[in-house]
Amino acid sequence: MTEPLLSVRDLSKHYASHGTRLTILKDISFDIGKGEVVGLVGESGSGKTTIGRSVLRLVEPSAGNVRFDGVELTGLSPSAMRRMRPRMQYIFQDPFASLSPRMTIGEILTEGLKIQRIGTRAERMERARIALEQVDLPAEAINRYAHEFSGGQRQRIGIARALTLTPELIVADEPVSALDVSIQAQVINLLRDLQQQLGLTMLFISHDLAVVEYICDRVIVLYLGRIMEIAASGDLYARPQHPYTRALLSAIPSTDVGAKRERQVLKGEIPSPANPPSGCVFRTRCPHAIEACGQAAPELREVAPGHFKACIRDDIPLGAMP
Template identity: 70%
Template sequence: MASDILLEVNGLTKHFPPVAFSRGPVVRAVEDVSFAIPRGQVVSLVGESGSGKTTVGRMVAHLIEPTAGSVRFDGVETTKLSRRELRRMHARVQYIFQDPFASLSPRMTIGEILTEGLDIQRVGTRAERQERAVAALTSVDLPPDAMARYAHEFSGGQRQRIGIARALALAPELIVADEPVSALDVSIQAQIVNLLRDLQVRLGLTMLFIAHDLAVVEYLADTVIVLYLGRVMEVAPSRQLYAAPRHPYTRALLSAVPSPDPTRRAARQLLKGDIPSPANPPSGCVFRTRCPFAVEPCAAGVPALREMAPGHFKACIRDDIDTA
């Protein structure tokens, strides 16, 4: 019997060495990140730029190698797969890139872009690959005649739909969506998020959705993981996180989200300063240099994730912070 957990990440860490011929420090992009994604659910990684979200996503999709930790996909440790086994895995794990302009080749027709992965994986006959490409296009509400056109002939929102269709063409079990709406106009963002939600429900997709804006993931994610400077600050079911955030960083992020509901309007909590460099992170709690509730013990050690309510974890030593 298949496990309910499709993806399991344990202690995932990524350190980038100094640039060649440089004596600079190691860049600690991700530190000891762990989470699991049940089949058919959406888990979202959120946080400011520089928090390590994309690095986690790329390690999950095996686009870059982790420094430490493990990634288990459908019960198999992916960091130990052979090249042939990795190619098969890539058919089951697809990536939607942030920039719809840079991620599509200007020299290839949309049909060639959509069938490229099918060709590499040797799926069916040429006619069958064409049929799957057309089906992927129509699933994202684009006409079949788009197959003969080039990326520059489409708007930004349409290009992102093509990027989604490319991921869907191989019928993956897991999709890593790396800030797929951040480069789009606000009105188009809602359309793409709604499309992803519809596809996820209709196809039973499992998804790791990466975003810096908590407003984008509220109605899409089942579980939200808040990252800061490569470390997990808070993990909770989506409704629970939005109703009662436990970590000061999450509260600050949520206070910046506009809400049409006046009963949910929280006082704005501005974060002081900029996010520190991952090449020189603060000691102890990495958020302490910007935290309005930081005390001396916060510098002493890295706080562990503690369960504050069923399924709701936070990495903070303070239990006396008002979370209303």
């Protein structure tokens, strides 16, 4: 991997609710190299969005360290963090709620530039026009309002808003989950093209493993706020090492008509963060759990070059995915 642009170490996030401590994230560590796209996958409630917002300090981590291009972000003063913001941008999940209905598209796209005091008004509007062109929207959209656009077009506007500040890192939080299936592929292809053209580094959050396989170089599998597995995309999809990863992948429809894939249905619901299981947090739903799984949380360890898993067992016959 190239030198990390983003380095996260032992990131944790806790909330207090009615006298109970909710552990949303615990000891999350990973790197993202410059120009790399890393996928973050897991069921709803696994903590994916909290990681995305924590690394940009949109929410404050409870513990741990986040370094961006060698700069320690945790602990930066508000003014120092504000100066870092143009280099790190966020694409929100909901293209309807994330755009103000009272602002023109030009005002939406130039708001960040204005806050950062970048350029004159004319220069900011020119940047907005360039960003619209980059996402394949006409320049005249700059004087219109968000309600005049479809969901897919609104998400393109959200992407353009991030691009106006010429960021190096983008956190894309479920960027197509709110869109019609017919539009999702268009937006995913746009993001992939922009990443390649601009050399963007991206943390791509999704529950859709087929989309993640298409766009990501590496994948992080998350369960109940803990990392279960990290591997290169091709390796993870061909040779998943963790029972949870294998269960997730078994649910992806196969494009091979003749292939037979055994569906592995997880029993029960994801546990509450207020009362996580002892030891391995996945053990209450794992078909391969043994008594030792409840005694200590497994460490994330390298089981093949660049392939890491958090599981004490090496004797599970996972085999290769069909």
